[in-house]
Amino acid sequence: MNSDKHIIFNEDSDCISEQAMYGYLDNTLSTSQMHVIEKHLLDCSMCEDALDGLSLLKNREKIAETRTRIDLIINPKKSNKTRVYTLWDVHKAKFAIAASVLFIIGLSGIITLINREQDKKIIVENIKSELVVDSTNNKIEQPAALKDEKVNSMVPPSSNRAESIAYKDEKKEENHKHGEETTISVAEEKTKSNFMDDVTLATIDKVQVADASIPLSENEKSAAPIEQEIAQVYESKNIKTKSLEESTPLKRNELSSQSDKAKTSSSSPALNSGTSSEDFTKKETNTNPDFNQGKQFFLKEDYPSAISSFEKYFVNNADNPQANLYCAISYLKVGKSDKALPLLETVLKNGNSQYIEQTNYYKSMAFINLNRKIDAKALLEKIVSQNGEYKKKAENLLKDLE
Amino acid sequence: MASLVHFSDNELVLKYKETGDKEFVGMLFQRHTHLVFGVCMKYLKDEENCKDAVMAIFEKLISDLLKHEISYFKSWLYTVSKNHCLTYLRNEGGRIDKFKEINKNEFEFMESGYSMHLNGDNEKENKLTLLESGIQLLNNQQKSCIELFYLKEMCYAEIVTITGYSLNEVKSYIQNGKRNLKNYLTNKE
Numbered sequence: 001m002n003s004d005k006h007i008i009f010n011e012d013s014d015c016i017s018e019q020a021m022y023g024y025l026d027n028t029l030s031t032s033q034m035h036v037i038e039k040h041l042l043d044c045s046m047c048e049d050a051l052d053g054l055s056l057l058k059n060r061e062k063i064a065e066t067r068t069r070i071d072l073i074i075n076p077k078k079s080n081k082t083r084v085y086t087l088w089d090v091h092k093a094k095f096a097i098a099a100s101v102l103f104i105i106g107l108s109g110i111i112t113l114i115n116r117e118q119d120k121k122i123i124v125e126n127i128k129s130e131l132v133v134d135s136t137n138n139k140i141e142q143p144a145a146l147k148d149e150k151v152n153s154m155v156p157p158s159s160n161r162a163e164s165i166a167y168k169d170e171k172k173e174e175n176h177k178h179g180e181e182t183t184i185s186v187a188e189e190k191t192k193s194n195f196m197d198d199v200t201l202a203t204i205d206k207v208q209v210a211d212a213s214i215p216l217s218e219n220e221k222s223a224a225p226i227e228q229e230i231a232q233v234y235e236s237k238n239i240k241t242k243s244l245e246e247s248t249p250l251k252r253n254e255l256s257s258q259s260d261k262a263k264t265s266s267s268s269p270a271l272n273s274g275t276s277s278e279d280f281t282k283k284e285t286n287t288n289p290d291f292n293q294g295k296q297f298f299l300k301e302d303y304p305s306a307i308s309s310f311e312k313y314f315v316n317n318a319d320n321p322q323a324n325l326y327c328a329i330s331y332l333k334v335g336k337s338d339k340a341l342p343l344l345e346t347v348l349k350n351g352n353s354q355y356i357e358q359t360n361y362y363k364s365m366a367f368i369n370l371n372r373k374i375d376a377k378a379l380l381e382k383i384v385s386q387n388g389e390y391k392k393k394a395e396n397l398l399k400d401l402e
Numbered sequence: 403m404a405s406l407v408h409f410s411d412n413e414l415v416l417k418y419k420e421t422g423d424k425e426f427v428g429m430l431f432q433r434h435t436h437l438v439f440g441v442c443m444k445y446l447k448d449e450e451n452c453k454d455a456v457m458a459i460f461e462k463l464i465s466d467l468l469k470h471e472i473s474y475f476k477s478w479l480y481t482v483s484k485n486h487c488l489t490y491l492r493n494e495g496g497r498i499d500k501f502k503e504i505n506k507n508e509f510e511f512m513e514s515g516y517s518m519h520l521n522g523d524n525e526k527e528n529k530l531t532l533l534e535s536g537i538q539l540l541n542n543q544q545k546s547c548i549e550l551f552y553l554k555e556m557c558y559a560e561i562v563t564i565t566g567y568s569l570n571e572v573k574s575y576i577q578n579g580k581r582n583l584k585n586y587l588t589n590k591e
Contacts, residue, residue, distance in 0.1 A: 032557075035555050054443065074424050
């Protein structure tokens, strides 16, 4: 019995120890130990009440937490010591910041290198095509709609610089002929930047993963939807460029004239036979200043300005799926998921199959941000069931949600 | 701080009064944290509220220990803790009625709300063994429960199994039987 008392009561207090109380509640004590406790409880109201209360306690860690809080009040020196240790945490935080800055710098460096390599490739391709043109003695005009986005962005090699300047002069004249409002310098700048824009957009999307409020963590593993979209457009352009290079000069002339027509009438079957997003890219980037401004702001991560430009653009072009998608993503970036949702709905209503899956994906992100987890889950499950490009991403988001 | 472990509650109170060093009151409170938490939990029924209440009681302790003469710390702490909870429930409004309701159900088997105190009870317990004659005067239910609990040193669960009474009935018979025996002893003296 004495040994039981020694186990049950606190050493320097006549009260039942915490462990003995838990033992009694969990029924892990011997009958004699239980008897000792019950005998004490008959005489000690505090222990009796405490035991009753502890039987209601679900998380016994709460008592330990309270003890820690009391300890910090009693021993501020200890807490100061703890703070000394937390200085290490501060250092850790600095290291983390430095590491992320280095990561961003490294990433941008890699992307710049990739851009340069791609530029070089395009330059080489351009030289080849120029040589083909020379060899056939046909002074053909470059297919404007496709070429002014890439070819003009290249720095011509010294040997072909004169030809390139001549080509640019021709291009300038051509622009005047078409009566385009944009100045030559702006047009040149635009065409130079267009290809870079595509790559920069990809870069921005990757960088945004680090600080985006929307859950894009899984996007690190694969390109963001917009990035993919741009890549698709770029790829299709590449295919067309290659096919142009392989085609006869006559065909190239035909295509060139068709693309010129497309600029004025926007009804070219050659272009319309492609995806509508290509159409939008070409038409809107060349003609609509609000769309271009919106896109530029988007690329510069100036989302509020991008939203403002796109909203202006929507006054006359409310149904453009690409603009709606850009604007919706901008709203997501500024944390206004509620405003992103109707835009994404517009994209879906548009019915362009190319956008549906990625729009649904962004819609699910908006749902997550709006704490509509059930809707998000349903949509992500739908994406998974469709077994498309976003299946894995959707699965990853679903895992995060669970 | 390790040396404080061997101080009794009253020694810690005295040391705190002498020095005003919070380490003494800290040790005192750490020793009883689970009891204060348990008491608060019984009355407040909410773990987060309990945490806040325990912290408030502790802060009260720091100032009140210096003001009051305390002969028996644990009883005083129990009173402070219980009063804090009842004041909280009273301020919350309505909840006090709930508490009363709960207590009514809990003690429905008790014949009176008379509460036992630890002071001097050990002495009386020793006399219980000499009061077998007094036990014979109890009713059958109280008698069997008192005998099984005090003389055969069985726990409630064992008495429940043997007698077939519910746990609350066993508790009640023991408490009431004990009180009747005390009265008997007082009258004899």
